[in-house]
Amino acid sequence: MCSALPAWAKVDYLIEMSDPEHHLAEITIKFPKGHSELELKMPAWRTGKYKLLNQANGIRHFQAQTKKRKALKWTRRDKSSWVVDNPEQSAIVVKYTLYANELGLRTRHIDNTHAFLDATATFMYSPQLMDQVHKVELKVPDGWKSYSGMVQVDKHQFIAQNYDQLADSPIETGINELHEFSEDGRDYQVVFWGKANRSNDKIVEDLRALVGQSQTIWKGYPYKKYVFMIHATSGATGATEHLNSTVIQRPRHIFGKRSDYLDRFLRTASHELVHTWNVKAYRPQALVPYDYQQENYSDLLWIAEGSTSYLQDRLLLTAKLQTVKEFLTMLSKRVDKFRRKPGTKVQSVKQGSFETWTAQGGDFANNHSAGIYSEGFMASWLLDFQILSDTKLKSGYKNIHQMIYQKKEQLTNNNDPLKTIPFSEEDIKQLLKQLTDKDYQDWWQDNIDSPLSIDFEALLKKAGLQFAALKEKDFKVWTGFKSNESKGLITLTEVEKDGPAWRAGLTTKDQLIAVNGYQVNQQNLETWLKQFKPEDTIELTLFRNQQLVQKSLTLGKIAKKVHQIELMKKPSKKQKAFFKAWLGVDFPEEKSES
Structure with missing residues (x-):
């Protein structure tokens, strides 16, 4: 359908992996003629994350010229906007260098093994041309394979019907492993980058069992193809829903243990699949259409x-x-x-x-x-x-x-x-x-x-x-604060409102050094507390703003473990x-x- 459109009626992107080891790529964008002034923007946030991001901070060597390579004047209007003067209203070619090293944000990441590209953090767009067809071509190292939820017209080329589709269709390219299956008349791709400590075949089998269950809630699909992009890596963790795809990042070692696999992968995969209906097919009115340049406030994000x-x-x-x-x-x-x-x-x-x-x-x-x-x-x-x-x-x-x-x-x-x-x-x-x-x-x-x-x-x-049922032995003393060790001192990281520490006047960043006059550290604090009972009062010595402070804390009690929900033995019909x-x-x- 896209090929039937006039050749000029689209925006063409080319991304060349010029120096992947150092996270660099060269972007070339061709805009059609007809505009004496062309405004270009980088979105201030990406879909799926309700926070403003500084996504224009990785751009260098911006330049604009005509198709005949005549340089055009341009100005930087603000952190996310460029304006190109084009008095002859000719077609415009824009080029810039992109630094992409933000894997955990799921925005843009390039290295010698792959590139993950969210368009909102990779490609400038023109508000004047958002409804045009957008084509993306990638020049990548030999052996790399490219995937996206967009229509794929060649090994490394994709077509989006407009900018909104491009913005919600990330690309995964690199040294990866592809699995494909069909279920209930829909086609699925599962792309693995990295190696999980569980069989990829088993992961795909579980995803196949999951996807059809969507019809126990909805009747019908908002997609014909769906792509799971799985990053089994180190450090980065998180997931983001997209129009007909998702990227899921998990440490490679969490796929082995059953509880970790269920809690951190399967629940995430199910969450992102649900989003394909709830947020992509329909979402709160304040987010339709997306405003890529500012907050999209809504009372219904819950x-x-x-x-x-x-x-x-x-x-x-x-x-x-x-x-x-x-x-x-x-x-x-x-x-x-x-x-x-x-x-x-x-x-x-x-x-x-x-x-x-x-x-x-x-x-x-x-x-x-x-x-x-x-x-x-x-x-x-x-x-x-x-x-x-x-x-x-x-x-x-x-x-x-x-x-x-x-x-x-x-x-x-x-x-x-x-x-x-x-x-x-x-x-x-x-x-x-x-x-x-x-x-x-x-x-x-x-x-x-x-x-x-x-x-x-x-x-x-x-x-x-x-x-x-809980018994007295199921409880332990409770201080009402959380802490970690920093420079040999116990530093309070959270003080629960109306808890024992709160009532005692403790606050975050207090540094605890002694209990009842005896030195404690993060490792032995729990052991120290076991000698006390709820309602006992203990004397704490701590540093606050580099000054010694004494506080009296009356201990409370809390269950040692999560209070388990169980089945009744004789439930009614x-x-x-x-x-x-x-x-x-x-x-x-x-x-x-x-």
């Missing part, structure tokens, strides 16, 4: 991320890639984290969503903020159970996602992968009323507009679950039915979970 985290485990259960016991262990950890986090009582998921772009981390986040992932998960769980209860198990939260996606199918031609359906808060409330015949205004006010307050015992009971409607799998017999 749906974009938290609901994706919530739905990911349902796919793993129905795909039989995790057991119910493993799911309950994960859920136990999430509940424990929520109960321990003071910020859940301070900020709503709506506020947390809006502030994601400017959110602080560490101590402040734990004590004063709600996260779009963790608290978004909890809000999604509450909403799911409310819908299940209101519809007598006929529908759940997954049906809301089905309905939003059906709107995309109704409004687009043949599941146009480039068409994103926006939704607003009011849209969700209307869908809830349509699904349940009930007004959710009060529920929304109590759980989305306000900090979450959750009765987990009552929630679990609905599905035949409970917390395991109603509880079993709720469990099945919730997770899509049968309530297990006790012997099957032994």
Whole structure:
């Protein structure tokens, strides 16, 4: 379809790996004629990461000329913008050198074995030409192979229908291993860069079991081809969703142990797959279309991320890639984290969503903020159970996602992968009323507009679950701070709000040197604390701003391990039915979970 367009009606990119050992490439861009002034930009952020990034910082040797190599004047307007004067309105050729050594950010990385290229961090674009066809050609070392979610027209050439598709279709090229399969009429590529300590065939087998389970939530696909790009490496870790692809970075050693493989790879892969619908096929209205030059604020990022985290485990259960016991262990950890986090009582998921772009981390986040992932998960769980209860198990939260996606199918031609359906808060409330015949205004006010307050015992009971009983031996003394060792001193990294250390007046960056007059270090601190009981008061000696300070701390208590969620031994038929409607799998017999 792209080849039928006039030759001038596109933007051509050429990237030459000029010095991969030193992370350098040469970029050439050809823009069509017809503009007396052409503005060029580098995006200030990349899709999938709600933070502004300095993506123009790797550009050097910028130049602009006509096709006949006549130099054109240009000016740098701001950190992300260049303006080229073109009085003859001729076709323009722009060249620059790109430094690409940001693997962990999943923006751009080039070395002697591969290149990962997110277009937002690699290619300038012109706002005047964003709707044109964009072609990318790569000149790479012999033996390299190139892959992307875009249409591939040659070994190292790709076509995007517009800049938005290019921006959401990263390229992986290099010394890699390709696996391909088809499932439910869709084609999949799994590209490995690096070597994991698990068979690539087994990883691909698990991905194949996963992808078809999407249809237990949605009916239809927003793609015909999907690409998994897996970086099994060292140092870098993370993942990013894209239009019909994902890049997953994990240390090569985590693929071996079952718990690591499930927690850090399979759950991530499922999360990114869910994003293909929730964020790519449809997303909050404030992010449609993307504004690449500034923050895209939204009150609904808890749906974009938290609901994706919530739905990911349902796919793993129905795909039989995790057991119910493993799911309950994960859920136990999430509940424990929520109960321990003071910020859940301070900020709503709506506020947390809006502030994601400017959110602080560490101590402040734990004590004063709600996260779009963790608290978004909890809000999604509450909403799911409310819908299940209101519809007598006929529908759940997954049906809301089905309905939003059906709107995309109704409004687009043949599941146009480039068409994103926006939704607003009011849209969700209307869908809830349509699904349940009930007004959710009060529920929304109590759980989305306000900090979450959750009765987990009552929630679990609905599905035949409970917390395991705890005895006194299951608890230990609690200081209320986290720490690490720096220059031989215990440095406080987090002080939990309203915990023992908080009440004692301790703060982050305090350096603890003694307990009850005796020197301690990070290694023996835990041993020292075992001699005390909850409610005991200990005297702490510490440095604060290089001055000695004395503080009295009354110890609290905390469970030694995560409070485990378990199956009830004699659940009712109603509880079993709720469990099945919730997770899509049968309530297990006790012997099957032994």
